[in-house]
Amino acid sequence: MQRYFVPEEGWQESMVRITGDDRHHIDRVMRMQTGDSIICNAPEGRAAICTISNITDQYIAATINEWLDESKELPVEVTIAHGLPKSDKLELVLQKGTELGAASFIPFQAGRSIVKWDKKKAEKKLSRYQKIVKEASEQSHRTVVPEVEPFLDFDALLRKSEDYPVKIFAYEDEAKTKDFHGLSSILSGLEPGQKIIACIGPEGGYTIEEAEALKAHGFEPVRLGPRILRTETAPLYLLASISYHFEELRC
Amino acid sequence: MQRYFVPEEGWQESMVRITGDDRHHIDRVMRMQTGDSIICNAPEGRAAICTISNITDQYIAATINEWLDESKELPVEVTIAHGLPKSDKLELVLQKGTELGAASFIPFQAGRSIVKWDKKKAEKKLSRYQKIVKEASEQSHRTVVPEVEPFLDFDALLRKSEDYPVKIFAYEDEAKTKDFHGLSSILSGLEPGQKIIACIGPEGGYTIEEAEALKAHGFEPVRLGPRILRTETAPLYLLASISYHFEELRC
Numbered sequence: 001m002q003r004y005f006v007p008e009e010g011w012q013e014s015m016v017r018i019t020g021d022d023r024h025h026i027d028r029v030m031r032m033q034t035g036d037s038i039i040c041n042a043p044e045g046r047a048a049i050c051t052i053s054n055i056t057d058q059y060i061a062a063t064i065n066e067w068l069d070e071s072k073e074l075p076v077e078v079t080i081a082h083g084l085p086k087s088d089k090l091e092l093v094l095q096k097g098t099e100l101g102a103a104s105f106i107p108f109q110a111g112r113s114i115v116k117w118d119k120k121k122a123e124k125k126l127s128r129y130q131k132i133v134k135e136a137s138e139q140s141h142r143t144v145v146p147e148v149e150p151f152l153d154f155d156a157l158l159r160k161s162e163d164y165p166v167k168i169f170a171y172e173d174e175a176k177t178k179d180f181h182g183l184s185s186i187l188s189g190l191e192p193g194q195k196i197i198a199c200i201g202p203e204g205g206y207t208i209e210e211a212e213a214l215k216a217h218g219f220e221p222v223r224l225g226p227r228i229l230r231t232e233t234a235p236l237y238l239l240a241s242i243s244y245h246f247e248e249l250r251c
Numbered sequence: 252m253q254r255y256f257v258p259e260e261g262w263q264e265s266m267v268r269i270t271g272d273d274r275h276h277i278d279r280v281m282r283m284q285t286g287d288s289i290i291c292n293a294p295e296g297r298a299a300i301c302t303i304s305n306i307t308d309q310y311i312a313a314t315i316n317e318w319l320d321e322s323k324e325l326p327v328e329v330t331i332a333h334g335l336p337k338s339d340k341l342e343l344v345l346q347k348g349t350e351l352g353a354a355s356f357i358p359f360q361a362g363r364s365i366v367k368w369d370k371k372k373a374e375k376k377l378s379r380y381q382k383i384v385k386e387a388s389e390q391s392h393r394t395v396v397p398e399v400e401p402f403l404d405f406d407a408l409l410r411k412s413e414d415y416p417v418k419i420f421a422y423e424d425e426a427k428t429k430d431f432h433g434l435s436s437i438l439s440g441l442e443p444g445q446k447i448i449a450c451i452g453p454e455g456g457y458t459i460e461e462a463e464a465l466k467a468h469g470f471e472p473v474r475l476g477p478r479i480l481r482t483e484t485a486p487l488y489l490l491a492s493i494s495y496h497f498e499e500l501r502c
Contacts, residue, residue, distance in 0.1 A: 072477050099484050101476070140478040184500040225352070225494040226323050227391040233350050233487075240491035241499065243476040248492065249435040249500075 001049070002030060003039040003138045005145055016040045016050050018060040026052070026060050038062060045073065045143045072143050074101035075246045077195045079164065080235045081157055083110025083202035084117065089232040094129055094148065098136035100239035103195075104147035105133070108157045111207040122151035154210060158217050161197055166190060169199040169214045170234045171206070171221035183222040183238075187245045200234045252300070253281060254290040254389045256396050267291045267301050269311040277303070277311050289313060296324065296394045323394050325352035326497045328446045330415065331486045332408055334361030334453035335368065340483040345380055345399065349387035351490035354446075355398035356384070359408045362458040373402035405461060409468050412448055417441060420450035420465045421485045422457070422472035434473040434489075438496045451485045 004022045018026065018040070026032050034052050040062065041047045047070055050062035080102050082093055094105055107129075109117065117125070129148040137145045152160060161167050168186060190196065199219060206214070215221070224237045255273045269277065269291070277283050285303050291313065292298045298321055301313035331353050333344055345356055358380075360368065368376070380399040388396045403411060412418050419437060441447065450470060457465070466472065475488045 096481075096484050096487070099478060099480050100488065101478060140480065142478060182499065184495070223499075225491075225498050227350060227352060227393060227494075229350050229391065230347075233347050236347070236484075236487055237351065237491040237494070240476075240488040241495035243478075243488070244435070244492035244495055245500070247476050248433060248474075249496070 001037055001039050002026070002032075003041060003047070003141060005041045005043075005134055005138065008043050011042055014064050015053075016048075016062045016064060018062065019058065023058075023060050027055055037065075039068070040064075041137075041143055041145075043144075047143050070141075070143050072141055074103070074239075074243060075192045076190050076242065077103040077193070078239060078242060079104045079106060079195065079197045080239075081106040081108055081161075081197055081199045082235065083108055083200065083206070083231070084113040084115045085202050085231045086114050091129070091132055092232050093235050094132045095136045096236050097239055098133045098142065098146050099140040100236060101142075101243055102146050102235075102239055103144075104149055105129075106149045106152060106157065106160065106197075108152045108154060110154065110202045111210055112204040113202045117151055126150065154213070157199070158213060161199075161217055161219070164195050164197040166194060166196040167199070167214075167217070167219040168196065168222050169206075169211075169219045170201065170224050170229075170238065171211060172201075172228060173211075173221070183224065183241065184245070186220060186222065187242060198235065198238055200231060200238075203231050252288055252290050253277070253283075254292060254298070254392060256292045256294075256385055256388065259294050262293055265315050266304075267299075267313045267315060269313065270309065274309075274311050278306055288316075290319070290392075291315075292388075292394055292396075294395075298394050321392075321394050323392055325354070325490075325494060326443045327441050327493065328354040328444070329490060329493060330355045330357060330446065330448045331490075332357040332359055332412075332448055332450045333486065334359055334451060334457075334482070335364035335366045336453050336482045337365050342380070342383055343483050344486050345383045346387045347487050348490055349384045349393065349397050350391040351487060352393075352494055353397050353486070353490055354395075355400055356380075357400045357403060357408065357411065357448075359403045359405060361405065361453045362461055363455040364453040368402055370402075377401065405464070408450070409464060412450075412468055412470070415446050415448040417445060417447040418450070418465075418468070418470040419447065419473045420457075420462075420470045421452065421475050421480075421489065422462060423452075423474075423479060424462075424472070434475065434492065435496070437471060437473065438493060449486065449489055451482060451489075454482050 006016050010017045036052050040050045047068045048064045049066045052062045054061040133146045257267050261268045287303050291301045298319045299315045300317045301315050303313045305312040384397050
């Protein structure tokens with residue numbers, strides 16, 4: 001069944017009102033009719049099966065039939081802070097990271113990022129990125145849409161990280177030692193609902209100064225398996241491992 | 252240090268001879284000089300640090316200095332059998348799947364594959380795919396290059412699967428039940444060195460007939476977390492989970 005995220009103002013007691021791109025998608029792309037069923041997600045994470053009752057050029061109205069009891073969200077809230085990678089790799093991370101359950105994304109300017117963003121460029125990108133995560137959430141049947149937070153410089157990222165009780169960073173140098181710090185021991189220590197921020201370097205990794213600053217701010221270096229992963233593969237490994245740990249292995 | 256896979260015929264007792272694209276890469280792309288060091292991988296998985304001793308237009312000669320003791324390979328041999336997906340998604344699976352440790356890949360024609368391949372097209376694609384996995388192996392410091400096996404139809408895939416003692420398939424319907432079969436219990440039962448084949452459906456998943464045939468041939472359905480993953484994300488989740496299970500959690 002097709003799924004749509006409906007913002008707060010679209011919800012009434014027993015009805016949902018859908019406008020904008022989603023109205024167009026239901027009417028023109030899916031060519032649905034009154035009587036057809038869809039799943040509507042509310043902002044706080046709940047979802048309901050709804051039946052389309054009226055299709056107009058301005059909105060689509062649907063009646064709420066049944067609230068669903070779903071558990072599609074990772075039991076811990078994972079934020080991926082990603083040093084700006086080249087070309088469209090960040091879009092891949094946003095799409096796949098959403099499928100894999102990330103709670104939010106923070107793009108940041110890393111010392112070795114080839115791409116440089118200014119404020120104007122960052123704002124323009126942000127609305128595109130929010131569209132990608134919304135669509136990926138619908139596709140993967142998530143019950144909440146991840147946040148894509150405004151672009152930060154490295155110092156602002158360090159300040160922002162103070163909101164998170166658990167902080168890790170993928171650090172290639174850890175993969176070269178036998179005495180690496182275990183991702184599994186960090187995951188095993190997490191409580192349900194806890195927030196964790198994972199910092200991923202751009203191509204070429206962190207500068208030595210960045211790695212030192214991350215450690216000084218309480219980020220623990222982790223390795224993500226013994227192979228060297230590309231920058232865009234690292235967050236996918238991490239999120240899949242977190243899902244496996246909590247949702248499949250149930251450690 | 253840059254890493255190159257050198258085929259059997261390039262190895263002599265204390266020397267390596269590199270030709271073709273890799274010769275070009277060392278000479279013209281990396282602009283290396285005699286005296287520079289590289290890592291050369293032999294086909295059976297061993298790797299050595301070598302020093303360039305001679306650069307000609309036909310070959311590059313390098314002296315073997317030291318054999319490395321490396322453990323970069325997953326402790327189990329994972330084959331990803333992927334129902335042909337659309338556009339360049341298979342290339343993404345090959346590149347990322349190689350980084351994540353797959354031992355081999357088998358593309359197959361699934362009932363719901365939009366793309367149809369004939370023998371000629373499959374042969375043309377194969378050499379491109381082999382190049383992708385070779386480059387990804389070098390990038391991720393793997394010690395063996397995964398196989399990309401010739402394209403199969405579904406019946407040939409079923410026959411081929413008899414070579415594998417453990418067989419699983421990602422099945423969306425399993426994700427909808429509470430009584431799903433656990434990936435973790437299958438992984439926990441694997442012995443080091445054992446071969447496992449994982450079958451991934453194309454966009455739209457398997458036909459009912461395919462799912463039944465897979466079960467009848469001993470494939471166990473598994474879910475890959477509670478969210479619905481795109482076809483190209485499923486093998487990455489699976490490989491990352493296998494790496495986490497054996498290489499990080501060390502179950």
